[in-house]
Amino acid sequence: MSAEVTPPPLLPEASTLFDLLPVGAYRSTPDGRMLRANAALVKFNGYTCEAELIAAVHDIAGEWYVDAAQRERFRRLLATEGRVVGLVSEVYRHRSRERVWISENAHLVRDGLGNVLCYEGTVEEISDRIATQQALERSDAQLQLIARQVPGVVYLAHVSPEGRISFRFISEGVRDLYGVEPEEALRDGHVLQRMRHPEDSARVQQGLSQSEREAGTHVDEFRIVRRDGSLRWVQATSVPIHREADGDHRCGLIVDVTARHEADALRQARDRAETAHHAIAGLLARISHELRTPMNAMLGFTQLLLADPALADRHRRFADESLRAGRHLLALVDDLLELGRAESGDITLQLMALEPEVALDESLALVAPLLQAQVVTVERPASAMPRLRADPLRLRQVLTNLLSNAIKYNHPGGWVAVSAARAGAQVTLTVRDGGPGLDAAQQARLFQPFERLGAERGTVHGTGLGLALSRQFAQAMGGDITAVCTPGQGCSFTLTLPAVT
Incomplete structure (x- = not known):
């Protein structure tokens, strides 16, 4: 302690409060020289x-602040607002160079003419x-990182006795599930x-209130x-942490279960449709x-009548x-029986x-009689x-039906071509005709039972069950039937x- 200390310039006397403050207090010049320091500030700096x-x-700026630019921010605040x-x-603690954090408050000290004499402030x-x-920020960052790996919304909330909710933490999953930014929540x-x-809110709130009263888990x-306007199903689970x-403080998880509910609804609808379908098929049979x-x-009896020469x-x-009408009706009955069994x-x-x-x-x-009657050739x-x-x-039933249709709905003197090919693990048999063809709307109804696409108004007889039954047979054998038709150019049916x- 042999250094000679230059006395500070004349300033208003520091009060006893300045010296007795439990936090550091100082006076300094705008250019960074220390003028006064109370006991707490001296101790803080290790002297x-x-x-x-x-x-x-x-030089306070260079010797004290870890970031020297912070001193300039400090001075700008004083210059623009008159205080910090x-x-x-x-x-840094000046003597040991240990890095620490402080909170500063300061104001300008002026003389009677308004000139700045010094800065005066406190350091805590x-x-x-x-x-x-x-540590909280690191913990929050870690929690956010963990929460990102969890599907849905992870949250920590405080619920007051009056029912006011405030989230202490909520994951970014709230943006995807609710369409709400975490900051808003x-x-x-x-x-x-x-x-x-609205139809679920009262029930959910009742369950939550009971869970809060009993300090139990709520699901x-x-x-x-x-x-x-979109609707989603969610599953919400929360548990009390402490009261x-x-x-109460509760943590919880909210996950999207819309897909499961939609799948359940589809499954129930499918089951109802299958039950109705089987009932109808059984009734038809x-x-x-x-x-x-x-x-x-x-x-x-009709055949006996026809056998009578008189x-x-x-x-x-x-x-x-x-007899013709009866045979047609019997064919329809047979097809219905087959279709019912197939379905x-x-x-x-x-x-x-x-x-x-x-x-x-x-x-x-x-189909030879049909070929002769229609004068249709087969390739x-x-x-x-x-x-x-x-x-x-x-297989014979399916091919007979495809050939019969290609002949019946053809032009007189028309043609039918049959081809076959191997396609990987499948064999395709294709029956093409040069008939009038079908438009897209008619094609969409091709395989529906009893659908004759307007032919019932013409002279071609049929039940409207042949294609539906043929597709059922093809699928039962591990294949399928598809059709491609062009108006005016005919149809092509492919059995796979x-x-x-």
């Missing part, structure tokens, strides 16, 4: 007396507060509550209405079975028409490796057809079945 500190400090309040800075160490704040703790569906599923006089017996009797020509025409899965298949040519020959033999595949796996009876490997 034993005021004179020692003043002698050691030559609660300026937080990181500084807040290192513990800053350390706590930084932190400002307005009731924003999520207001988005509950509920309910709907929310987002600001864009204080000013209310029973009705068809009951019709078949009397229809066979009617056809038998039957008058006029009556014979009536009997012929009755209910009650059909027996004998799948085996087949040569498609055999089924094609049999089908062509069955067969030029090379051997790939072997496939199918039920022989059902598993190939024999």
Whole structure:
């Protein structure tokens, strides 16, 4: 302590309060020299007396602030506002160079003419507060990082005895689920509550209130209405952390369960549709079975009438028409029975490796009278057809139906072409015709039962069940039937079945 200390310039005397303040107090020149320091500031900087500190400090900006630019901010505040309040800075303890955090307050001291004599202010160490704040920020950052990995909304909330909600923390998932920014939820703790569906809100609130009274876990599923009008289902789970006089602290998780609810609704609708479908199929089967017996009797008696050589020509025409109509009705009954069994899965298949040519020959033999009546020519595949796996009876039924349609709905003197190809693990059999074709609206209804696309008003007879039944058979054998039609250019039906490997 041999250094000579220059006495400060004449200034208003410092009060006893200046010396006795529990926080550091000082006077300094605008250019950064220390003029006065109370005992608390001396101790803060690691010195034993005021004179020692003043002698050691030559430039506050360079020697005290970790960031020298902070001194300039300090001076600008004084110049523009005349005071500094609660300026937080990181500084060095002058003697040990230990870095600490302080909060500064200061004002200008002027003479009678308004000239600035010095700065006067206080310094309070807040290192513990800053350390706590930084720890909280790190904890919050870690919590945000963890919360980002959790689907939905993670939150920590305080609920007052009056029911006021304030979020202490809420994850960014609230933006995706609710369409609400986390900052808004932190400002307005009731924003999520207001988005509950009106029909669910009272029930959810009742459950929460009971959970708060019993300090228990609350789990509920309910709907929310987002600001864009969209509806979502959420599952909310919350547990109490601790209870204080000013209310409860709860943490919780809210997840989106919309997909599950939609899947449940679809599953229920599907189950109802399947139940109705099976009921209808069963009813059709029973009705068809009951019709078949009397229809066979009617056809038998009509055939007996036609066998009578004494039957008058006029009556014979009536009997012929009755026989034709009866056979048509019996075919419809048979198709209904087949369709009912196919749709209910009650059909027996004998799948085996087949040569498609055999089924094609049999089908062509069955439609030969149609070919002659319509004068339609059939082009067969030029090379051997790939072997496939199918039920022989059902394959013949499908091919017969496709060929029959291609002939019946063709132009007189038209053509039908049959082709086959191997496509990976599948074999495709295609039946094309040069008929009038179908438009897009008609194609959309092709495979619907009883749909004849207006042909019922013409002279071509049919039940409207052939294609629907053929597709059922194809799918039961592991394949399908598709169609491509062009108005004025005909249709192309492709039967796909598993190939024999």
